[in-house]
Amino acid sequence: MEKILIIVGPTGVGKTSLSIQLAKRYKTEIISGDSMQVYREMNIGTAKVTKEEMQGIKHHMVDCYSYKDEFNVMIFQKEARKIVHELNVKHQLPIVCGGTGLYIKSLYYDYEFKEEAVDEKFAQFLKSRSDDECYRMLEIIDPKSCETIHPNNRKRVERALMRTHLGHKKSEDEEKQNHQPIYDAYVIGLSASRETVYERINQRVDLMMKDGLKEEVQSLIHEKSDWELQSLQGIGYKEWKDYFENKAELNTTIELIKKNSRNFAKRQYTWFNNQMQVHWYNIEEKDYLSKIFHDIDKWTEK
Protein backbone atom coordinates (compact mmCIF):
# COMPACT_ATOMS: atom_id res chain seq x y z
CA MET A 1 0.00 0.00 0.00
CA GLU A 2 1.14 3.49 -0.77
CA LYS A 3 1.83 5.72 2.17
CA ILE A 4 0.28 9.04 3.03
CA LEU A 5 0.53 11.31 6.01
CA ILE A 6 -2.69 13.12 6.81
CA ILE A 7 -3.10 16.20 8.97
CA VAL A 8 -6.59 17.14 10.10
CA GLY A 9 -8.24 19.23 12.78
CA PRO A 10 -10.57 22.17 13.26
CA THR A 11 -9.89 25.55 11.69
CA GLY A 12 -7.23 27.60 13.32
CA VAL A 13 -5.26 25.04 15.30
CA GLY A 14 -2.16 25.31 13.14
CA LYS A 15 -2.43 22.57 10.54
CA THR A 16 -0.77 24.68 7.86
CA SER A 17 2.31 25.48 9.86
CA LEU A 18 2.73 21.87 10.95
CA SER A 19 2.36 20.63 7.39
CA ILE A 20 5.16 22.90 6.21
CA GLN A 21 7.49 21.84 9.00
CA LEU A 22 6.84 18.23 8.15
CA ALA A 23 7.23 18.77 4.42
CA LYS A 24 10.64 20.32 5.04
CA ARG A 25 11.67 17.57 7.39
CA TYR A 26 10.68 14.83 4.97
CA LYS A 27 11.60 16.77 1.83
CA THR A 28 8.24 16.39 0.22
CA GLU A 29 5.15 18.22 -1.03
CA ILE A 30 1.77 19.10 0.38
CA ILE A 31 -1.70 18.27 -0.90
CA SER A 32 -4.35 20.56 0.48
CA GLY A 33 -7.54 18.87 1.62
CA ASP A 34 -9.65 21.97 1.68
CA SER A 35 -12.75 22.72 -0.33
CA MET A 36 -12.26 26.48 -0.38
CA GLN A 37 -8.54 27.02 -0.82
CA VAL A 38 -8.78 25.66 -4.34
CA TYR A 39 -10.25 28.97 -5.46
CA ARG A 40 -7.63 31.33 -6.81
CA GLU A 41 -9.43 34.56 -6.02
CA MET A 42 -10.22 33.69 -2.42
CA ASN A 43 -7.26 34.17 -0.11
CA ILE A 44 -8.01 36.04 3.07
CA GLY A 45 -11.30 34.40 4.02
CA THR A 46 -10.02 30.91 3.33
CA ALA A 47 -6.91 31.52 5.45
CA LYS A 48 -4.88 30.26 2.54
CA VAL A 49 -1.14 29.65 2.90
CA THR A 50 0.84 32.61 1.68
CA LYS A 51 3.90 32.35 -0.55
CA GLU A 52 6.12 33.29 2.40
CA GLU A 53 4.59 30.67 4.66
CA MET A 54 5.16 28.00 2.03
CA GLN A 55 8.93 28.48 2.25
CA GLY A 56 9.34 26.94 -1.15
CA ILE A 57 7.31 23.84 -0.36
CA LYS A 58 5.16 22.84 -3.29
CA HIS A 59 1.42 22.90 -2.62
CA HIS A 60 -1.13 20.98 -4.62
CA MET A 61 -4.90 21.52 -4.80
CA VAL A 62 -4.51 25.17 -3.95
CA ASP A 63 -5.28 28.00 -6.38
CA CYS A 64 -6.23 25.55 -9.09
CA TYR A 65 -9.74 26.78 -9.88
CA SER A 66 -11.62 30.00 -10.33
CA TYR A 67 -14.31 30.80 -7.80
CA LYS A 68 -16.79 30.63 -10.65
CA ASP A 69 -15.80 27.05 -11.50
CA GLU A 70 -17.59 23.98 -10.34
CA PHE A 71 -15.62 21.91 -7.89
CA ASN A 72 -16.60 18.82 -5.95
CA VAL A 73 -15.41 15.73 -4.10
CA MET A 74 -15.06 13.67 -7.21
CA ILE A 75 -12.70 16.14 -8.83
CA PHE A 76 -10.78 16.42 -5.61
CA GLN A 77 -10.47 12.69 -5.14
CA LYS A 78 -9.31 12.10 -8.69
CA GLU A 79 -6.69 14.83 -8.74
CA ALA A 80 -5.44 14.26 -5.22
CA ARG A 81 -5.02 10.53 -5.71
CA LYS A 82 -3.02 11.16 -8.84
CA ILE A 83 -0.62 13.39 -6.93
CA VAL A 84 -0.36 10.89 -4.08
CA HIS A 85 0.66 8.25 -6.57
CA GLU A 86 3.22 10.45 -8.31
CA LEU A 87 4.88 11.33 -5.02
CA ASN A 88 5.00 7.72 -3.95
CA VAL A 89 6.67 6.82 -7.22
CA LYS A 90 9.33 9.42 -6.44
CA HIS A 91 9.64 7.95 -2.91
CA GLN A 92 8.33 11.06 -1.30
CA LEU A 93 5.80 10.91 1.50
CA PRO A 94 2.63 12.72 0.45
CA ILE A 95 1.29 15.03 3.13
CA VAL A 96 -2.42 15.72 2.94
CA CYS A 97 -3.45 18.64 5.07
CA GLY A 98 -6.88 20.10 5.43
CA GLY A 99 -10.14 20.41 7.22
CA THR A 100 -12.72 19.20 4.74
CA GLY A 101 -13.76 15.90 6.25
CA LEU A 102 -15.55 14.38 3.30
CA TYR A 103 -12.76 15.24 0.87
CA ILE A 104 -10.12 13.69 3.03
CA LYS A 105 -12.10 10.59 3.77
CA SER A 106 -12.95 10.11 0.11
CA LEU A 107 -9.27 10.26 -0.74
CA TYR A 108 -8.22 7.96 2.06
CA TYR A 109 -11.06 5.41 1.93
CA ASP A 110 -12.33 3.37 -0.99
CA TYR A 111 -15.05 5.79 -2.03
CA GLU A 112 -15.94 5.37 -5.69
CA PHE A 113 -17.63 8.09 -7.64
CA LYS A 114 -19.06 7.53 -11.08
CA GLU A 115 -18.92 9.89 -14.00
CA GLU A 116 -22.35 11.33 -14.41
CA ALA A 117 -24.12 13.74 -16.71
CA VAL A 118 -26.39 16.37 -15.27
CA ASP A 119 -30.08 15.97 -15.92
CA GLU A 120 -31.49 19.46 -15.62
CA LYS A 121 -35.00 18.30 -16.34
CA PHE A 122 -35.05 15.84 -13.49
CA ALA A 123 -33.44 18.38 -11.20
CA GLN A 124 -36.20 20.82 -12.04
CA PHE A 125 -38.80 18.17 -11.44
CA LEU A 126 -37.39 17.47 -7.98
CA LYS A 127 -37.38 21.15 -7.14
CA SER A 128 -41.09 21.35 -7.89
CA ARG A 129 -41.90 18.67 -5.33
CA SER A 130 -42.39 19.08 -1.61
CA ASP A 131 -40.04 17.65 1.02
CA ASP A 132 -42.60 15.02 1.82
CA GLU A 133 -43.11 13.98 -1.76
CA CYS A 134 -39.38 13.68 -2.30
CA TYR A 135 -38.88 11.54 0.74
CA ARG A 136 -41.76 9.27 -0.16
CA MET A 137 -40.25 8.77 -3.60
CA LEU A 138 -36.95 7.84 -2.01
CA GLU A 139 -38.65 5.37 0.29
CA ILE A 140 -39.94 3.58 -2.79
CA ILE A 141 -36.91 3.91 -5.03
CA ASP A 142 -34.07 3.37 -2.56
CA PRO A 143 -35.48 2.56 0.88
CA LYS A 144 -32.09 1.56 2.20
CA SER A 145 -30.69 5.02 1.71
CA CYS A 146 -33.47 6.38 3.90
CA GLU A 147 -31.73 4.83 6.87
CA THR A 148 -29.00 7.44 6.73
CA ILE A 149 -30.95 10.39 5.34
CA HIS A 150 -33.38 12.36 7.46
CA PRO A 151 -36.66 13.38 5.73
CA ASN A 152 -35.90 17.03 6.37
CA ASN A 153 -32.51 16.83 4.72
CA ARG A 154 -33.80 17.96 1.38
CA LYS A 155 -30.42 18.26 -0.32
CA ARG A 156 -29.39 14.72 0.54
CA VAL A 157 -32.79 13.34 -0.38
CA GLU A 158 -32.62 15.03 -3.77
CA ARG A 159 -29.12 13.77 -4.38
CA ALA A 160 -30.08 10.20 -3.54
CA LEU A 161 -33.03 10.44 -5.90
CA MET A 162 -30.80 11.84 -8.60
CA ARG A 163 -28.36 8.97 -8.16
CA THR A 164 -30.95 6.30 -8.74
CA HIS A 165 -32.30 8.34 -11.62
CA LEU A 166 -28.83 8.34 -13.19
CA GLY A 167 -28.55 4.61 -12.75
CA HIS A 168 -26.35 4.14 -9.72
CA LYS A 169 -28.33 3.76 -6.56
CA LYS A 170 -26.68 5.17 -3.47
CA SER A 171 -27.27 2.16 -1.27
CA GLU A 172 -26.10 -0.31 -3.91
CA ASP A 173 -22.94 1.65 -4.67
CA GLU A 174 -22.04 1.79 -1.04
CA GLU A 175 -22.71 -1.87 -0.45
CA LYS A 176 -20.11 -2.71 -3.07
CA GLN A 177 -17.45 -0.78 -1.22
CA ASN A 178 -15.41 -2.14 1.67
CA HIS A 179 -15.37 1.07 3.68
CA GLN A 180 -11.68 0.60 4.27
CA PRO A 181 -8.64 2.83 3.76
CA ILE A 182 -6.78 2.26 0.51
CA TYR A 183 -3.53 3.76 1.75
CA ASP A 184 -1.17 3.05 4.57
CA ALA A 185 -1.92 6.30 6.32
CA TYR A 186 -0.94 7.94 9.54
CA VAL A 187 -3.58 10.48 10.53
CA ILE A 188 -2.50 13.31 12.76
CA GLY A 189 -5.27 15.33 14.40
CA LEU A 190 -4.36 18.67 15.87
CA SER A 191 -6.58 19.62 18.78
CA ALA A 192 -6.91 22.07 21.64
CA SER A 193 -9.47 22.79 24.31
CA ARG A 194 -12.71 24.18 23.00
CA GLU A 195 -11.94 27.47 24.71
CA THR A 196 -8.59 27.80 23.00
CA VAL A 197 -9.91 26.88 19.59
CA TYR A 198 -12.71 29.42 19.86
CA GLU A 199 -10.34 32.09 21.08
CA ARG A 200 -7.98 31.46 18.16
CA ILE A 201 -10.85 31.58 15.71
CA ASN A 202 -12.07 34.91 17.03
CA GLN A 203 -8.60 36.38 16.78
CA ARG A 204 -8.12 35.04 13.32
CA VAL A 205 -11.30 36.65 12.03
CA ASP A 206 -10.18 39.98 13.46
CA LEU A 207 -6.92 39.54 11.63
CA MET A 208 -8.72 38.75 8.39
CA MET A 209 -10.58 42.02 8.73
CA LYS A 210 -7.29 43.88 9.10
CA ASP A 211 -5.99 42.08 6.04
CA GLY A 212 -8.92 43.29 3.98
CA LEU A 213 -11.52 40.56 4.03
CA LYS A 214 -14.31 42.98 3.28
CA GLU A 215 -12.54 44.26 0.18
CA GLU A 216 -11.77 40.75 -0.98
CA VAL A 217 -15.42 39.76 -0.78
CA GLN A 218 -16.46 42.94 -2.53
CA SER A 219 -14.07 42.24 -5.38
CA LEU A 220 -15.77 38.90 -6.04
CA ILE A 221 -19.29 40.22 -6.36
CA HIS A 222 -20.17 41.72 -9.69
CA GLU A 223 -23.83 40.92 -9.84
CA LYS A 224 -26.43 39.78 -7.40
CA SER A 225 -26.39 36.20 -8.64
CA ASP A 226 -22.73 35.86 -7.65
CA TRP A 227 -23.91 35.35 -4.09
CA GLU A 228 -25.33 32.01 -5.23
CA LEU A 229 -21.95 30.65 -6.32
CA GLN A 230 -20.83 27.60 -4.41
CA SER A 231 -17.55 29.26 -3.53
CA LEU A 232 -19.42 32.17 -1.99
CA GLN A 233 -21.13 29.81 0.46
CA GLY A 234 -17.86 29.54 2.36
CA ILE A 235 -17.65 30.93 5.87
CA GLY A 236 -16.27 34.44 5.80
CA TYR A 237 -17.99 35.12 2.48
CA LYS A 238 -21.68 34.26 2.61
CA GLU A 239 -22.14 36.36 5.75
CA TRP A 240 -21.45 39.57 3.79
CA LYS A 241 -24.54 39.43 1.62
CA ASP A 242 -26.76 41.19 4.14
CA TYR A 243 -24.06 43.73 4.86
CA PHE A 244 -23.63 44.74 1.24
CA GLU A 245 -27.37 44.91 0.82
CA ASN A 246 -27.56 47.25 3.81
CA LYS A 247 -29.45 44.77 5.89
CA ALA A 248 -26.80 44.18 8.53
CA GLU A 249 -24.21 46.11 10.51
CA LEU A 250 -20.51 45.53 10.06
CA ASN A 251 -20.14 44.35 13.62
CA THR A 252 -23.01 41.88 13.35
CA THR A 253 -21.42 40.51 10.20
CA ILE A 254 -18.07 39.96 11.85
CA GLU A 255 -19.66 38.30 14.88
CA LEU A 256 -21.62 36.02 12.56
CA ILE A 257 -18.45 34.96 10.78
CA LYS A 258 -16.86 34.16 14.12
CA LYS A 259 -19.87 32.17 15.27
CA ASN A 260 -20.13 30.21 12.02
CA SER A 261 -16.43 29.43 12.21
CA ARG A 262 -16.80 28.18 15.78
CA ASN A 263 -19.76 26.00 14.84
CA PHE A 264 -17.80 24.68 11.90
CA ALA A 265 -14.85 23.78 14.10
CA LYS A 266 -17.16 21.68 16.24
CA ARG A 267 -18.54 19.89 13.18
CA GLN A 268 -15.01 19.14 12.10
CA TYR A 269 -14.28 17.54 15.46
CA THR A 270 -17.41 15.47 15.14
CA TRP A 271 -16.39 14.26 11.70
CA PHE A 272 -12.76 13.45 12.47
CA ASN A 273 -13.63 11.85 15.79
CA ASN A 274 -16.30 9.61 14.38
CA GLN A 275 -15.52 9.03 10.71
CA MET A 276 -11.80 8.41 10.75
CA GLN A 277 -9.13 6.86 12.91
CA VAL A 278 -7.17 9.84 14.13
CA HIS A 279 -4.14 10.16 16.38
CA TRP A 280 -4.80 13.35 18.30
CA TYR A 281 -2.16 15.75 19.55
CA ASN A 282 -3.03 18.67 21.78
CA ILE A 283 -1.20 21.83 20.76
CA GLU A 284 -1.43 23.10 24.30
CA GLU A 285 1.01 20.43 25.44
CA LYS A 286 4.58 21.65 25.25
CA ASP A 287 6.12 18.63 23.60
CA TYR A 288 3.39 17.89 21.09
CA LEU A 289 5.68 18.57 18.16
CA SER A 290 8.42 16.20 19.23
CA LYS A 291 5.76 13.60 19.94
CA ILE A 292 4.48 13.97 16.40
CA PHE A 293 7.97 13.70 14.91
CA HIS A 294 8.68 10.67 17.03
CA ASP A 295 5.45 8.90 16.13
CA ILE A 296 5.84 9.58 12.42
CA ASP A 297 9.40 8.31 12.43
CA LYS A 298 8.25 5.14 14.11
CA TRP A 299 5.48 4.75 11.55
CA THR A 300 7.68 5.38 8.48
CA GLU A 301 10.24 2.85 9.66
CA LYS A 302 7.88 -0.07 9.72
Add this chain to the structure above:
RNA sequence: GGGGGGAUAGCGAAGUGGCUAAACGCGGCUGACUGUAACUCAGUUCCUUAACGGUUCGGCAGUUCGAAUCUGCCUCCCCCCA
Protein backbone atom coordinates in the same frame (compact mmCIF):
# COMPACT_ATOMS: atom_id res chain seq x y z
C1' G B 1 -41.76 64.22 45.83
C1' G B 2 -46.07 62.40 42.41
C1' G B 3 -47.78 58.87 38.53
C1' G B 4 -47.08 54.55 35.53
C1' G B 5 -44.57 49.97 33.77
C1' G B 6 -41.55 45.77 34.74
C1' A B 7 -38.68 41.54 37.27
C1' U B 8 -39.76 34.10 33.87
C1' A B 9 -34.34 28.82 32.64
C1' G B 10 -27.15 31.13 29.97
C1' C B 11 -29.57 35.47 27.08
C1' G B 12 -34.05 37.53 24.63
C1' A B 13 -39.14 36.55 25.16
C1' A B 14 -44.36 34.04 25.63
C1' G B 15 -47.49 32.43 29.36
C1' U B 16 -51.94 36.03 33.52
C1' G B 17 -55.55 30.03 38.37
C1' G B 18 -55.14 23.35 37.01
C1' C B 19 -53.75 20.52 30.41
C1' U B 20 -46.60 24.26 32.63
C1' A B 21 -40.32 22.21 34.11
C1' A B 22 -42.76 26.38 31.59
C1' A B 23 -44.13 28.04 24.00
C1' C B 24 -40.70 30.33 20.69
C1' G B 25 -35.97 32.55 19.20
C1' C B 26 -30.71 33.03 20.17
C1' G B 27 -26.50 30.98 22.22
C1' G B 28 -24.35 26.27 24.14
C1' C B 29 -23.73 20.96 23.90
C1' U B 30 -24.07 16.18 21.14
C1' G B 31 -24.56 13.69 16.68
C1' A B 32 -25.46 12.23 11.20
C1' C B 33 -22.89 12.65 6.67
C1' U B 34 -20.36 8.86 -0.36
C1' G B 35 -20.63 14.50 -6.10
C1' U B 36 -23.05 21.94 -3.03
C1' A B 37 -19.51 19.20 2.57
C1' A B 38 -16.68 26.00 5.20
C1' C B 39 -22.78 22.32 2.60
C1' U B 40 -27.12 20.15 4.52
C1' C B 41 -29.69 17.90 8.48
C1' A B 42 -31.05 15.85 13.46
C1' G B 43 -31.16 15.55 18.82
C1' U B 44 -30.46 18.00 23.39
C1' U B 45 -30.32 22.30 26.87
C1' C B 46 -33.27 23.68 35.64
C1' C B 47 -31.06 19.42 38.99
C1' U B 48 -31.08 14.18 39.32
C1' U B 49 -32.41 9.17 37.52
C1' A B 50 -32.30 3.32 34.03
C1' A B 51 -37.19 4.73 35.36
C1' C B 52 -39.09 7.50 39.31
C1' G B 53 -38.17 11.99 41.63
C1' G B 54 -36.57 16.99 43.28
C1' U B 55 -36.31 22.44 43.09
C1' U B 56 -38.32 26.71 40.02
C1' C B 57 -40.80 31.91 37.26
C1' G B 58 -37.07 38.90 42.09
C1' G B 59 -37.92 38.03 47.96
C1' C B 60 -41.20 37.05 52.06
C1' A B 61 -46.09 36.23 53.84
C1' G B 62 -51.09 35.09 52.35
C1' U B 63 -55.81 33.50 49.40
C1' U B 64 -57.04 28.65 47.10
C1' C B 65 -58.24 21.69 46.83
C1' G B 66 -54.50 23.84 43.30
C1' A B 67 -50.40 29.86 41.92
C1' A B 68 -45.27 31.87 37.30
C1' U B 69 -50.43 33.42 37.02
C1' C B 70 -54.75 36.44 42.59
C1' U B 71 -53.67 39.71 47.40
C1' G B 72 -50.23 42.38 50.86
C1' C B 73 -45.49 44.00 52.14
C1' C B 74 -40.24 44.34 50.70
C1' U B 75 -35.97 44.77 47.10
C1' C B 76 -34.20 46.19 42.39
C1' C B 77 -34.85 48.25 37.28
C1' C B 78 -37.23 51.41 33.48
C1' C B 79 -40.46 55.50 31.76
C1' C B 80 -43.31 60.06 32.56
C1' C B 81 -44.51 64.52 35.58
C1' A B 82 -42.30 67.90 39.28
